[in-house]
Amino acid sequence: QKEVEQNSGPLSVPEGAIASLNCTYSDRGSQSFFWYRQYSGKSPELIMSIYSNGDKEDGRFTAQLNKASQYVSLLIRDSQPSDSATYLCAVNAGSGNTPLVFGKGTRLSVIA
Amino acid sequence: GAVVSQHPSWVICKSGTSVKIECRSLDFQATTMFWYRQFPKQSLMLMATSNEGSKATYEQGVEKDKFLINHASLTLSTLTVTSAHPEDSSFYICSAKPMTGGDNSPLHFGNGTRLTVT
Numbered sequence: 001q002k003e004v005e006q007n008s009g010p011l012s013v014p015e016g017a018i019a020s021l022n023c024t025y026s027d028r029g030s031q032s033f034f035w036y037r038q039y040s041g042k043s044p045e046l047i048m049s050i051y052s053n054g055d056k057e058d059g060r061f062t063a064q065l066n067k068a069s070q071y072v073s074l075l076i077r078d079s080q081p082s083d084s085a086t087y088l089c090a091v092n093a094g095s096g097n098t099p100l101v102f103g104k105g106t107r108l109s110v111i112a
Numbered sequence: 113g114a115v116v117s118q119h120p121s122w123v124i125c126k127s128g129t130s131v132k133i134e135c136r137s138l139d140f141q142a143t144t145m146f147w148y149r150q151f152p153k154q155s156l157m158l159m160a161t162s163n164e165g166s167k168a169t170y171e172q173g174v175e176k177d178k179f180l181i182n183h184a185s186l187t188l189s190t191l192t193v194t195s196a197h198p199e200d201s202s203f204y205i206c207s208a209k210p211m212t213g214g215d216n217s218p219l220h221f222g223n224g225t226r227l228t229v230t
Contacts, residue, residue, distance in 0.1 A: 032216035043118075043205045043224040044156070051216055088156070092216060097144035097161070097209065100219055104155040 002027045002093045006103035015112050019076040023089030023103055026070070032092040033065055034100065035074045039085045048074060079110040113139050116208050118222025125196055125229055132192045133225045135206030141186035142208035146219065147179075150203045162189040186211070196229040203227075 003026040013019045021035075032051050036044035050056045050063040050072065062075040072091075076083055086105040093101055115138040125131050135145055145162040160181055161169040168181035180192040189208075193200055205224040209217045 032218075034218050036221075041203075041226075043203075043221040046218050046220065049216075049218050090219070094215075097163075099146050099158055099161060102156050 002030075002091070002101045004089055004091050004101050004103035006087075006089050006106045008104060009107040010109050011106055012109045012111055013079050015079060015081060015110055017079050017110075019079045019083065019108055019110070021074040021076075021087050021089075021106050021108065023072045023074075024070055025072070025089075025091045025093070025101070027091070027093040027101075028067075028070060030067075030070075030091045030093045033063070033072045034090040034092075035061075035063060035072075036088040036090060036102075037085045038088060038105065044088055076108075079108075081110045081112045084108055084110045114210060114220045115139055116206065116220045116222040118206050118225055120225055121223060122226040123228070125227070127197055127229055128195055130192055130194045131196055131227060132190055133204055133206070133227075135189045135191070135208070135222050137187045137208045137210075137220075140208075140210040140212070143186060143211055145183060145189040145206055145208045147181065147189075147191050148205045148207065150205065150224075152203075156205070159191075162191075164189075193227065196227070198229045201227055201229045 035048040038044040048063040060077045064073045088105045089103040090100040117136045147159045162183040164183045183189040207219040207221045
Protein backbone atom coordinates (compact mmCIF):
# COMPACT_ATOMS: atom_id res chain seq x y z
CA GLN A 1 0.00 0.00 0.00
CA LYS A 2 1.56 3.26 -1.16
CA GLU A 3 1.15 5.92 1.49
CA VAL A 4 1.73 9.62 1.89
CA GLU A 5 1.81 10.98 5.41
CA GLN A 6 1.24 14.54 6.54
CA ASN A 7 0.67 16.11 9.92
CA SER A 8 -2.98 17.16 9.89
CA GLY A 9 -2.31 20.31 11.91
CA PRO A 10 -3.57 22.87 12.35
CA LEU A 11 -0.26 24.61 11.92
CA SER A 12 -0.53 28.17 13.13
CA VAL A 13 2.05 30.78 12.19
CA PRO A 14 2.04 34.56 12.58
CA GLU A 15 1.79 36.76 9.53
CA GLY A 16 5.19 37.30 7.96
CA ALA A 17 6.71 34.11 9.37
CA ILE A 18 7.89 31.06 7.46
CA ALA A 19 5.44 28.16 7.34
CA SER A 20 7.02 24.72 6.99
CA LEU A 21 4.89 21.84 5.78
CA ASN A 22 6.23 18.30 5.73
CA CYS A 23 5.36 15.09 3.94
CA THR A 24 6.79 11.57 3.87
CA TYR A 25 6.03 8.84 1.38
CA SER A 26 6.40 5.10 1.45
CA ASP A 27 7.23 4.14 -2.15
CA ARG A 28 10.94 4.59 -2.76
CA GLY A 29 10.35 4.36 -6.51
CA SER A 30 8.27 7.55 -6.60
CA GLN A 31 9.41 9.98 -9.24
CA SER A 32 7.32 13.12 -9.03
CA PHE A 33 5.94 15.13 -6.17
CA PHE A 34 3.35 17.86 -5.95
CA TRP A 35 1.94 20.34 -3.51
CA TYR A 36 -1.66 21.44 -3.84
CA ARG A 37 -3.49 24.13 -1.92
CA GLN A 38 -7.15 23.69 -1.10
CA TYR A 39 -9.25 26.48 0.32
CA SER A 40 -12.32 25.49 2.28
CA GLY A 41 -15.14 24.52 -0.06
CA LYS A 42 -12.92 24.70 -3.15
CA SER A 43 -11.07 22.16 -5.22
CA PRO A 44 -7.29 21.68 -4.97
CA GLU A 45 -5.01 23.87 -7.04
CA LEU A 46 -1.47 22.99 -7.98
CA ILE A 47 1.15 25.26 -6.48
CA MET A 48 4.44 23.38 -6.85
CA SER A 49 5.91 20.32 -8.49
CA ILE A 50 9.35 18.85 -7.85
CA TYR A 51 11.13 15.94 -9.47
CA SER A 52 14.76 15.93 -8.34
CA ASN A 53 16.55 16.19 -5.03
CA GLY A 54 17.12 19.65 -3.65
CA ASP A 55 15.19 22.86 -3.55
CA LYS A 56 12.87 24.45 -6.07
CA GLU A 57 11.74 28.01 -5.55
CA ASP A 58 8.73 29.80 -7.00
CA GLY A 59 8.01 33.19 -5.51
CA ARG A 60 7.34 32.80 -1.79
CA PHE A 61 7.16 29.00 -2.11
CA THR A 62 10.07 26.58 -1.89
CA ALA A 63 9.66 22.85 -2.32
CA GLN A 64 12.36 20.57 -0.97
CA LEU A 65 12.86 16.94 -1.91
CA ASN A 66 15.07 14.32 -0.30
CA LYS A 67 14.51 10.98 -2.00
CA ALA A 68 16.92 9.13 0.28
CA SER A 69 14.83 10.13 3.29
CA GLN A 70 11.56 9.89 1.30
CA TYR A 71 10.70 13.35 2.44
CA VAL A 72 9.13 16.37 0.74
CA SER A 73 8.53 19.74 2.26
CA LEU A 74 7.01 23.07 1.35
CA LEU A 75 8.19 26.35 2.79
CA ILE A 76 6.07 29.46 2.55
CA ARG A 77 7.98 32.64 3.23
CA ASP A 78 6.36 35.85 4.44
CA SER A 79 3.14 33.97 5.21
CA GLN A 80 -0.05 35.90 4.61
CA PRO A 81 -3.55 35.31 6.00
CA SER A 82 -4.56 34.44 2.43
CA ASP A 83 -2.22 31.43 2.64
CA SER A 84 -4.53 29.90 5.25
CA ALA A 85 -5.71 26.69 3.61
CA THR A 86 -5.16 22.96 3.60
CA TYR A 87 -2.00 21.89 1.80
CA LEU A 88 -2.00 18.50 0.13
CA CYS A 89 1.12 16.56 -0.69
CA ALA A 90 0.77 14.23 -3.66
CA VAL A 91 3.13 11.62 -5.04
CA ASN A 92 3.19 9.92 -8.42
CA ALA A 93 4.25 6.41 -7.55
CA GLY A 94 3.36 4.71 -10.81
CA SER A 95 3.65 4.99 -14.54
CA GLY A 96 1.14 5.86 -17.20
CA ASN A 97 -2.19 6.95 -15.85
CA THR A 98 -2.06 5.70 -12.30
CA PRO A 99 -3.64 8.19 -9.89
CA LEU A 100 -1.57 10.36 -7.61
CA VAL A 101 -1.42 9.27 -4.00
CA PHE A 102 -2.52 12.13 -1.77
CA GLY A 103 -1.78 12.80 1.85
CA LYS A 104 -4.67 13.84 4.06
CA GLY A 105 -3.41 17.41 4.09
CA THR A 106 -2.08 19.88 6.63
CA ARG A 107 -4.29 22.75 7.65
CA LEU A 108 -2.34 26.01 7.82
CA SER A 109 -3.62 29.03 9.68
CA VAL A 110 -1.76 32.33 9.29
CA ILE A 111 -2.64 34.68 12.10
CA ALA A 112 -2.71 38.42 11.32
CA GLY B 113 -3.00 26.23 -19.71
CA ALA B 114 -4.27 22.85 -18.46
CA VAL B 115 -7.78 23.98 -17.56
CA VAL B 116 -10.39 21.51 -16.40
CA SER B 117 -13.99 22.66 -16.49
CA GLN B 118 -16.62 20.97 -14.36
CA HIS B 119 -20.35 21.52 -14.60
CA PRO B 120 -22.56 22.14 -12.75
CA SER B 121 -20.80 23.80 -9.85
CA TRP B 122 -23.67 22.96 -7.57
CA VAL B 123 -26.87 20.98 -7.82
CA ILE B 124 -29.78 20.19 -5.54
CA CYS B 125 -31.87 17.17 -6.37
CA LYS B 126 -34.58 15.10 -4.79
CA SER B 127 -33.93 11.69 -3.35
CA GLY B 128 -34.30 8.97 -5.97
CA THR B 129 -33.38 11.12 -8.95
CA SER B 130 -30.18 10.99 -11.00
CA VAL B 131 -27.63 13.72 -11.50
CA LYS B 132 -25.03 14.00 -14.23
CA ILE B 133 -21.77 15.87 -13.72
CA GLU B 134 -19.57 16.80 -16.67
CA CYS B 135 -15.81 17.18 -16.67
CA ARG B 136 -14.04 18.70 -19.65
CA SER B 137 -10.39 19.32 -20.34
CA LEU B 138 -10.47 22.60 -22.25
CA ASP B 139 -6.98 22.91 -23.68
CA PHE B 140 -5.57 19.41 -23.55
CA GLN B 141 -6.54 15.83 -24.19
CA ALA B 142 -6.71 13.21 -21.49
CA THR B 143 -7.08 9.48 -21.92
CA THR B 144 -7.66 9.23 -18.21
CA MET B 145 -9.63 11.35 -15.78
CA PHE B 146 -10.09 10.80 -12.09
CA TRP B 147 -13.19 11.35 -9.97
CA TYR B 148 -12.90 12.24 -6.31
CA ARG B 149 -15.39 12.80 -3.54
CA GLN B 150 -14.84 14.88 -0.46
CA PHE B 151 -17.10 15.08 2.58
CA PRO B 152 -16.91 18.17 4.84
CA LYS B 153 -13.64 18.43 6.74
CA GLN B 154 -12.43 15.14 5.31
CA SER B 155 -9.71 14.32 2.83
CA LEU B 156 -10.07 13.65 -0.88
CA MET B 157 -11.24 10.16 -1.68
CA LEU B 158 -10.59 8.68 -5.10
CA MET B 159 -13.77 7.11 -6.43
CA ALA B 160 -12.80 5.91 -9.87
CA THR B 161 -10.46 6.22 -12.80
CA SER B 162 -12.20 7.07 -16.03
CA ASN B 163 -10.59 5.65 -19.18
CA GLU B 164 -11.43 6.97 -22.63
CA GLY B 165 -13.09 4.31 -24.72
CA SER B 166 -13.14 1.65 -22.02
CA LYS B 167 -14.68 0.86 -18.67
CA ALA B 168 -13.90 2.88 -15.61
CA THR B 169 -11.92 1.40 -12.76
CA TYR B 170 -13.65 1.82 -9.41
CA GLU B 171 -12.02 1.97 -6.01
CA GLN B 172 -13.00 -0.54 -3.38
CA GLY B 173 -16.33 0.26 -1.82
CA VAL B 174 -17.57 2.47 -4.67
CA GLU B 175 -20.64 1.02 -6.38
CA LYS B 176 -20.17 1.07 -10.13
CA ASP B 177 -23.89 0.73 -10.78
CA LYS B 178 -24.62 3.76 -8.67
CA PHE B 179 -21.85 6.00 -9.94
CA LEU B 180 -21.89 5.62 -13.71
CA ILE B 181 -18.86 6.95 -15.52
CA ASN B 182 -18.63 7.55 -19.23
CA HIS B 183 -15.47 8.81 -20.91
CA ALA B 184 -16.75 9.34 -24.42
CA SER B 185 -13.92 11.45 -25.80
CA LEU B 186 -10.42 12.62 -24.98
CA THR B 187 -11.83 15.81 -23.45
CA LEU B 188 -15.02 14.71 -21.71
CA SER B 189 -15.89 12.42 -18.83
CA THR B 190 -19.23 12.30 -17.07
CA LEU B 191 -20.24 10.98 -13.67
CA THR B 192 -23.89 10.13 -13.13
CA VAL B 193 -25.08 9.61 -9.60
CA THR B 194 -28.09 7.33 -10.00
CA SER B 195 -30.96 7.10 -7.53
CA ALA B 196 -29.31 9.69 -5.33
CA HIS B 197 -29.86 9.62 -1.59
CA PRO B 198 -29.01 12.19 1.10
CA GLU B 199 -25.87 10.25 2.02
CA ASP B 200 -24.59 10.94 -1.51
CA SER B 201 -24.50 14.65 -0.72
CA SER B 202 -20.88 15.61 -1.10
CA PHE B 203 -18.34 17.61 -3.09
CA TYR B 204 -17.44 15.77 -6.29
CA ILE B 205 -14.24 16.80 -8.05
CA CYS B 206 -12.80 15.60 -11.33
CA SER B 207 -9.20 15.83 -12.41
CA ALA B 208 -7.16 15.08 -15.48
CA LYS B 209 -3.57 14.73 -16.60
CA PRO B 210 -2.50 15.90 -20.07
CA MET B 211 -1.69 13.04 -22.43
CA THR B 212 1.37 14.80 -23.72
CA GLY B 213 2.89 15.56 -20.36
CA GLY B 214 4.34 12.16 -19.63
CA ASP B 215 4.23 10.09 -16.47
CA ASN B 216 5.34 12.97 -14.26
CA SER B 217 2.64 15.42 -15.20
CA PRO B 218 0.56 16.85 -12.36
CA LEU B 219 -3.17 16.43 -12.06
CA HIS B 220 -5.33 19.42 -12.83
CA PHE B 221 -8.61 19.69 -10.98
CA GLY B 222 -11.99 20.99 -11.99
CA ASN B 223 -13.75 23.41 -9.66
CA GLY B 224 -15.91 20.69 -8.20
CA THR B 225 -19.63 20.04 -7.97
CA ARG B 226 -21.43 20.38 -4.69
CA LEU B 227 -24.31 17.90 -4.67
CA THR B 228 -27.12 18.20 -2.16
CA VAL B 229 -29.77 15.50 -2.12
CA THR B 230 -32.96 16.39 -0.28
